[in-house]
Structures are given as C-alpha cells and as structure tokens.
Amino acid sequence: MNEQVTRTTPDQTVATPTGTSPTAHTAYLLGLADDALIYAQRLGGWLTRAPQIEEDMALGNIGLDLLGQARSLLTHAGGIEGQGRDEDDLAYLRDEREFRNVHLVEQPRGDFALEMARMLWFATYQHELYAALVTSRDEVLAGVAGKAIKEVSYHRDHAAQWVPRLGDGTQESHARMQQALVEISPYVAELTDDDPASGWAAESGIGVLPSALAGTVHAHVTGVVEQATLTMPDEPRWRSRGGRQSVHSEAMGFLLAEMQHLHRSHPGATW
Amino acid sequence: MSQQPGWPLFEVFVRAKRGLSHVHAGSLHAPDAPMALRNARDIYTRRQEGVSLWVVKSEDITANSPDERDSFFDPAGDKAYRHPTFYDVPEDVEYL
Numbered sequence: 001m002n003e004q005v006t007r008t009t010p011d012q013t014v015a016t017p018t019g020t021s022p023t024a025h026t027a028y029l030l031g032l033a034d035d036a037l038i039y040a041q042r043l044g045g046w047l048t049r050a051p052q053i054e055e056d057m058a059l060g061n062i063g064l065d066l067l068g069q070a071r072s073l074l075t076h077a078g079g080i081e082g083q084g085r086d087e088d089d090l091a092y093l094r095d096e097r098e099f100r101n102v103h104l105v106e107q108p109r110g111d112f113a114l115e116m117a118r119m120l121w122f123a124t125y126q127h128e129l130y131a132a133l134v135t136s137r138d139e140v141l142a143g144v145a146g147k148a149i150k151e152v153s154y155h156r157d158h159a160a161q162w163v164p165r166l167g168d169g170t171q172e173s174h175a176r177m178q179q180a181l182v183e184i185s186p187y188v189a190e191l192t193d194d195d196p197a198s199g200w201a202a203e204s205g206i207g208v209l210p211s212a213l214a215g216t217v218h219a220h221v222t223g224v225v226e227q228a229t230l231t232m233p234d235e236p237r238w239r240s241r242g243g244r245q246s247v248h249s250e251a252m253g254f255l256l257a258e259m260q261h262l263h264r265s266h267p268g269a270t271w
Numbered sequence: 272m273s274q275q276p277g278w279p280l281f282e283v284f285v286r287a288k289r290g291l292s293h294v295h296a297g298s299l300h301a302p303d304a305p306m307a308l309r310n311a312r313d314i315y316t317r318r319q320e321g322v323s324l325w326v327v328k329s330e331d332i333t334a335n336s337p338d339e340r341d342s343f344f345d346p347a348g349d350k351a352y353r354h355p356t357f358y359d360v361p362e363d364v365e366y367l
Contacts, residue, residue, distance in 0.1 A: 052278065052300055054300060054310040054314060058309070158309065161305065
C-alpha cells in the first residue's frame with residue numbers, strides 16, 4: 001500500500017498524498033461501506049426463495065456479515081466526515097446520487113447460478129481488498145478488515161463450493177452456470193477501477209488501489225471456473241461504469257425505496 | 272422445506288467446547304458431505320454453539336427399532352448392582 005502509484009485523472013478535489021483529506025477519506029470509506037450494504041440488501045431478498053431452507057440460512061448469514069461490515073464502515077465514515085451523521089443517517093437518508101457502490105451489487109436477484117457468479121467475484125474481490133487493508137494507517141479500517149477477512153473468506157468458499165457443483169453437475173446446471181458467468185461479466189471490471197478517492201487513499205497509506213487487486217482476483221475466479229469445467233467468458237461488449245461517481249443503474253432507485261422507506265416514514269423507529 | 276430427490280439427509284453433531292463430546296444437534300439436507308458441513312455451520316453454530324462439527328449421512332446410521340425396546344432396555348431395569356453405588360467414597364475425592 002505504500003508503493004508509488006499513478007493516480008487516475010482527478011475529477012474532484014483531492015488533497016496532497018500525505019495530508020489529511022476528510023472528503024477523500026470519507027468518500028473512500030463510503031465506497032467500501034456501500035458495496036457491503038447494498039449487497040447485504042440484495043442477499044436479504046433471497047430469504048424464503050433459495051433452493052433449500054439450508055441455503056436461505058447461508059445467504060442470510062452472508063448478508064448479515066456484510067451488514068455488520070457496512071455498519072462499522074458507515075459509522076467510521078460519519079466520524080471522519082465530521083458532520084454528525086451516524087450509520088442510520090448515511091444508510092437511510094442519502095439519495096441515489098450519494099451512494100458510491102459498484103453496479104454489480106445493485107443488480108436485481110436473478111437465478112441461483114447468477115447469485116453464485118456474483119458472489120464468487122464480489123467475495124474474491126473483498127477478500128483481496130481486506131487482506132490489503134489489514135495494514136491500513138487508518139486503525140479503525142484496519143480493525144474492520146481484520147475481522148471481515150474471516151467472514152469474506154467463508155463467502156468466497158461458499159461460492160467456490162457451488163460454482164463447481166453447478167458447472168460440473170447436470171447438463172442444465174452447467175448451461176445455466178455458464179450463462180450466469182456471461183451475464184455477470186459486464187459488471188466485473190468496475191470492481192477494480194481506480195477513482196480519485198482510492199488514489200488518494202492508496203497514496204496516503206489508508207487504502208489500496210483497486211487496480212492493484214485485479215490480477216489476483218481474476219486468477220482466483222479463473223481457477224474456480226476451470227475447476228467447474230466452465231470457461232471464462234469473452235470480453236463483454238459493454239461494461240458498467242459510474243458507481244464510484246454515484247451514477248447508478250435503474251435497479252438502484254427501487255432498491256433504495258424498499259430499503260429506506262421504513263426509516264423515512266418512521267424516523268428512528270426501533271424494536 | 273421441499274424434499275428434493277438427490278439431496279440426502281445428514282445428521283449433525285456439535286462439540287460445544289474442548290473436552291466435551293460431540294452431541295447430536297439435528298439434521299439437514301445437503302447435496303453432499305462438504306456442503307452438509309457448511310450448512311451445519313450456518314444453521315447450528317451461528318451463535319457460537321460449537322468448536323467442532325461432524326456430519327453423517329442419516330442412512331449410514333444403524334438404529335434400534337422401537338419394537339425392540341423391551342428386549343433392548345428393560346432387562347437393565349432391575350439390576351441395581353450395576354450402578355457403582357455400593358462403594359465408600361472418601362470425602363476428599365471430588366470428581367467421581
């Protein structure tokens with residue numbers, strides 16, 4: 001994380017590498033937090049809809065792990081921002097154009113194969129990410145990463161258990177798993193895109209450049225895919241962009257409406 | 272829970288902590304043993320109930336039949352001399 005890095009073209013104010021920049025720091029943390037929060041919300045949508053009740057539990061547990069990571073990261077981001085916003089303010093009272101998650105995690109639930117393809121990519125990315133963040137100069141972030149890496153290592157394993165079973169299963173499961181890899185492929189590159197906030201975070205020893213993780217992530221996923229007797233899809237004809245700039249796809253507004261309406265209708269509701 | 276053909280039933284045994292034995296906790300469906308172990312982790316140890324898990328295919332367990340209950344267990348009923356209650360235990364022996 002301390003190596004010399006080339007920053008992508010900054011399109012927003014970014015402080016000098018060694019200085020403090022609450023704006024870039026907060027933006028970086030919100031990117032990490034929003035990925036976890038939005039994917040937790042998507043996984044919650046599987047409850048009662050998984051192939052078996054055992055899988056309901058597994059996906060629910062994984063979603064709750066991610067929600068826990070999001071809560072710690074949002075609370076920390078609110079503290080760095082210094083405007084008195086807590087985790088609920090950040091989760092429930094921001095609008096679509098303030099969320100910094102990648103498009104991959106906001107896409108609607110598809111079939112089970114599509115979810116396993118998405119989880120394989122996302123958990124593998126998160127695993128490499130947290131492994132690098134354990135040595136972050138931001139001690140809170142390093143602490144969250146240290147706890148989360150055990151969780152995401154299980155998420156990655158869960159997907160790595162299912163993808164080969166479906167890929168090397170029946171003719172239909174093989175075809176659907178292969179199709180899922182193709183459908184998810186346009187959303188994968190965005191995970192490891194650099195942006196001004198991650199550029200700043202990497203230079204100041206707080207974060208890691210996403211592009212530095214791309215090779216390891218791709219190699220791990222390729223290993224699982226090949227073990228599953230599947231093939232890595234060709235380069236997709238289009239790819240998603242814009243999540244880290246808070247430009248989202250159609251699904252995001254509907255997701256937020258469902259996720260936020262209770263808190264907005266009944267502020268501070270608890271049970 | 273729908274019964275899908277090809278998803279066998281597994282029995283789950285959990286060891287709560289070091290030094291204790293594995294205790295039967297329940298059962299679940301899984302496509303194979305490695306997935307059964309992971310399902311067991313998610314269902315039976317999500318509140319830190321255990322430090323070790325065993326899963327066994329239910330069909331691999333040989334159990335006595337309820338019809339055999341009388342011949343299996345009743346004969347032990349009146350054999351009080353099998354209980355170690357006829358020994359004098361010194362007072363300072365704590366664990367016996």
